[in-house]
Amino acid sequence: MDVPRDGSKDRLSPPRSGDEDVQRIEVELLLEGIYRRYGFDFREYAPASLRRRLRRRMDSEQLDTISGLQDRVLHDPAVMERLLLDLSINVTAMFRDPTFFVAFRERVVPLLRTYPFARIWVAGCSTGEEVYSLAILLAEEGLSDRVRIYATDINEAVLELARLGVFPLDKMREYTQNYIRAGGTSAFSEYYVARYDGAQFSRSLVEGVVFAQHNLASDSAFNEFHAISCRNVMIYFDRPLQEHVHRLFHESLATFGILALGQKETIRFSPLESCYEELDAAERLYRKVR
Numbered sequence: 563m564d565v566p567r568d569g570s571k572d573r574l575s576p577p578r579s580g581d582e583d584v585q586r587i588e589v590e591l592l593l594e595g596i597y598r599r600y601g602f603d604f605r606e607y608a609p610a611s612l613r614r615r616l617r618r619r620m621d622s623e624q625l626d627t628i629s630g631l632q633d634r635v636l637h638d639p640a641v642m643e644r645l646l647l648d649l650s651i652n653v654t655a656m657f658r659d660p661t662f663f664v665a666f667r668e669r670v671v672p673l674l675r676t677y678p679f680a681r682i683w684v685a686g687c688s689t690g691e692e693v694y695s696l697a698i699l700l701a702e703e704g705l706s707d708r709v710r711i712y713a714t715d716i717n718e719a720v721l722e723l724a725r726l727g728v729f730p731l732d733k734m735r736e737y738t739q740n741y742i743r744a745g746g747t748s749a750f751s752e753y754y755v756a757r758y759d760g761a762q763f764s765r766s767l768v769e770g771v772v773f774a775q776h777n778l779a780s781d782s783a784f785n786e787f788h789a790i791s792c793r794n795v796m797i798y799f800d801r802p803l804q805e806h807v808h809r810l811f812h813e814s815l816a817t818f819g820i821l822a823l824g825q826k827e828t829i830r831f832s833p834l835e836s837c838y839e840e841l842d843a844a845e846r847l848y849r850k851v852r
């Protein structure tokens with residue numbers, strides 16, 4: 563709802579309509595119901611984007627009201643699964659924002675080399691393109707055996723695709739360009755075989771990867787990491803939830819561990835900002851110092 567951020571009322575604009583209030587309450591009830599029935603917590607997601615996605619699901623299910631959607635979702639797990647796909651926004655790409663991988667190679671890899679064994683958490687990994695990209699980078703740096711990737715997402719359906727590692731063939735031209743711009747040192751085509759239904763990436767890339775469901779909004783820390791990459795995930799969260807996730811990451815990082823947020827998110831304005839030093843301003847690479 564577009565109320566002024568400071569909560570003041572513009573005397574020239576009409577009072578907020580009762581319909582809008584009812585809709586807001588209906589959305590809150592739906593999200594509360596989803597949380598209680600399925601444990602997925604969307605209660606602190608940014609409202610504007612949330613409403614667009616609920617509207618899309620209502621259209622597809624041919625429902626006119628949010629309470630109608632609530633009824634369907636609570637009684638039919640298949641509808642919940644479809645809604646989850648709408649809400650969890652899984653857009654991704656291999657070597658997305660290639661300069662991030664250049665910075666990761668230059669700034670983070672030398673630090674990873676200092677450990678006999680290191681763990682990286684890719685939080686919000688979607689269908690796995692980011693995980694395969696990192697796995698390729700680590701292989702090229704000779705670190706595959708010394709670094710284990712933990713790849714998590716709220717959505718089990720995307721994790722299933724991530725485990726398969728088959729990506730659309732028609733994306734390979736774009737991904738090859740990304741790979742080259744990301745500083746790849748081999749021929750990208752060495753990493754996959756073309757099949758009729760897609761590009762099957764080499765199983766050896768993800769042999770040591772742990773794929774697991776984890777909800778950043780409600781699940782706790784589960785290991786200590788030397789690096790955490792969480793890109794294009796927190797943009798969908800409101801400030802309190804972003805803060806919650808920053809606390810979770812801080813708790814999960816070893817001292818001198820790396821927080822990699824990518825171009826769209828930042829640790830600035832967080833009370834935890836002073837716990838990190840900046841390694842790369844543009845790619846938002848931070849190092850935990852306290």
Ligand SMILES: C[S@@+](CC[C@H](N)C(=O)[O-])C[C@H]1O[C@@H](n2cnc3c(N)ncnc32)[C@H](O)[C@@H]1O
Pocket residue numbers: 650651652653654655658685686687688689692714715716717720776777778779792793794795
């Ligand atoms: C836009 S994708 C980003 C994928 C990848 N990190 C990238 O940058 O290309 C966002 C991912 O965050 C996941 N996600 C959303 N809310 C989450 C939550 N509460 N806990 C864990 N993952 C979540 C979604 O399921 C989705 O796969």
